[in-house]
Amino acid sequence: MPVTTPAARAAAPSPDTALPQDFGALLRQDPEIGSILLAETGRQSSTLQLIAAENFTSPAVLAALGSPLANKYAEGYPGARHHGGCEQADAAERIAVRRATELFGAEHANVQPHSGSSAVLAAYAALLRPGDTVLAMGLPYGGHLTHGAPGNFSGRWFEFVGYGVDPDSGLIDYAQVRALARARRPKAIVCGSISYPRHPDYERFRDIADEVGCYLIADAAHPMGLIAGGAAPSPVPYADVVCATTHKVLRGPRGGMILCGVELSERIDRAVFPFTQGGAQMHTVAAKAVAFGEAATPAYAVYAHRVVAHARVLAAALESEGFEITTGGTDTHIVVADPGPLGVDGRTARERLMAAGMVLDTCALPYGDARGIRLGTAAVTTQGMDEDDMARIAELFGAAVRQEGDPGPLRAEVRGLAERNPPYPG
Numbered sequence: 001m002p003v004t005t006p007a008a009r010a011a012a013p014s015p016d017t018a019l020p021q022d023f024g025a026l027l028r029q030d031p032e033i034g035s036i037l038l039a040e041t042g043r044q045s046s047t048l049q050l051i052a053a054e055n056f057t058s059p060a061v062l063a064a065l066g067s068p069l070a071n072k073y074a075e076g077y078p079g080a081r082h083h084g085g086c087e088q089a090d091a092a093e094r095i096a097v098r099r100a101t102e103l104f105g106a107e108h109a110n111v112q113p114h115s116g117s118s119a120v121l122a123a124y125a126a127l128l129r130p131g132d133t134v135l136a137m138g139l140p141y142g143g144h145l146t147h148g149a150p151g152n153f154s155g156r157w158f159e160f161v162g163y164g165v166d167p168d169s170g171l172i173d174y175a176q177v178r179a180l181a182r183a184r185r186p187k188a189i190v191c192g193s194i195s196y197p198r199h200p201d202y203e204r205f206r207d208i209a210d211e212v213g214c215y216l217i218a219d220a221a222h223p224m225g226l227i228a229g230g231a232a233p234s235p236v237p238y239a240d241v242v243c244a245t246t247h248k249v250l251r252g253p254r255g256g257m258i259l260c261g262v263e264l265s266e267r268i269d270r271a272v273f274p275f276t277q278g279g280a281q282m283h284t285v286a287a288k289a290v291a292f293g294e295a296a297t298p299a300y301a302v303y304a305h306r307v308v309a310h311a312r313v314l315a316a317a318l319e320s321e322g323f324e325i326t327t328g329g330t331d332t333h334i335v336v337a338d339p340g341p342l343g344v345d346g347r348t349a350r351e352r353l354m355a356a357g358m359v360l361d362t363c364a365l366p367y368g369d370a371r372g373i374r375l376g377t378a379a380v381t382t383q384g385m386d387e388d389d390m391a392r393i394a395e396l397f398g399a400a401v402r403q404e405g406d407p408g409p410l411r412a413e414v415r416g417l418a419e420r421n422p423p424y425p426g
């Protein structure tokens with residue numbers, strides 16, 4: 001079992017100052033909401049956050065989010081706003097854009113999308129017309145809602161064709177992607193997923209898109225932070241447009257972003273504002289700038305690599321506990337595990353894990369109808385947990401899912417593990 005040295009642990013980029021918020025004033029004015037925020041802070045620091053899409057932002061990011069920039073209206077873009085008094089808003093957005101383009105080596109960045117879904121909506125608005133055919137990972141294999149779900153705008157307004165994964169290997173079936181692209185002649189191919197634990201082969205997707213003459217949109221909402229830290233390949237050299245969230249491994253505020261080349265920059269900007277959004281949330285834009293600044297540091301690169309190393313340890317240890325790991329492991333922060341061999345499906349497993357204080361999602365499996373569980377190591381790694389902790393978490397998983405003994409002591413151990421690694425020390 002790999003050991004994490006005290007030096008490596010010290011290098012863990014967990015935030016080193018306390019939360020900036022003083023809930024005291026809020027509690028006095030509005031005890032109803034104040035007590036909820038206090039309870040949520042307690043929940044986050046006494047349970048294990050293993051939802052693959054979650055992380056702990058730094059106190060600096062939270063400070064920007066809680067700043068009076070939240071009061072500012074700033075429709076438009078720096079230097080071309082529809083409102084007065086935008087000097088500081090412009091300065092913040094220019095810094096956010098410059099940091100994003102430098103961090104990801106992109107020609108253009110739009111940092112205004114309110115969320116990952118808003119970023120994808122704007123990308124489609126920029127490149128497609130209603131009724132166009134789009135090829136994306138099928139929802140049963142890990143496609144996102146914005147990749148053609150019937151209840152989402154994407155499924156309503158576009159003709160989505162889904163590609164899948166090989167049921168045995170769990171890996172994207174590129175032969176199928178190519179065959180579907182040739183047969184259906186999509187206007188765009190989307191690569192990116194909510195639960196695929198491996199790297200998409202962006203070069204291969206580019207080849208297929210070129211062969212049929214369509215756009216390639218990378219929806220890198222999940223791996224964007226790994227890409228920032230050099231722990232995952234970048235779609236930027238291959239995709240026409242890259243959409244992402246800023247709040248997953250990237251560890252920024254809840255929000256979205258879009259990267260593209262200069263040729264598409266005006267179309268993308270117009271698709272965000274005024275086509276799909278109104279005023280930018282400038283406090284969030286400032287917080288994105290802070291997060292991009294943090295993600296450009298050597299400490300963040302160490303973090304991103306540790307996130308992947310931790311996911312690999314967790315995947316291997318869960319396999320020893322009897323879980324079946326889709327694709328046989330992971331290259332990212334995501335692990336998808338089938339608890340079937342332990343006699344339960346993902347829903348029951350999640351309930352039992354929740355009872356022990358371990359918070360995670362269920363997800364589709366590449367085979368059959370039963371659901372699996374999806375977990376991620378971004379948040380626990382931000383807290384400064386190490387590889388030994390990951391191995392212990394896998395044992396706790398096994399015990400909780402098998403319902404060995406009392407859930408009480410399990411819950412107590414999980415609480416101890418969380419409290420020894422506070423996300424916001426002090």
Ligand SMILES: *Cc1c(COP(=O)(O)O)cnc(C)c1O
Pocket residue numbers: 053114115116117118120144146192193194219220221222245255256
């Ligand atoms: C998370 C995610 C999104 C959407 O992000 P929201 O901020 O929840 O709207 C879109 N696409 C993929 C692949 C994602 O993982």
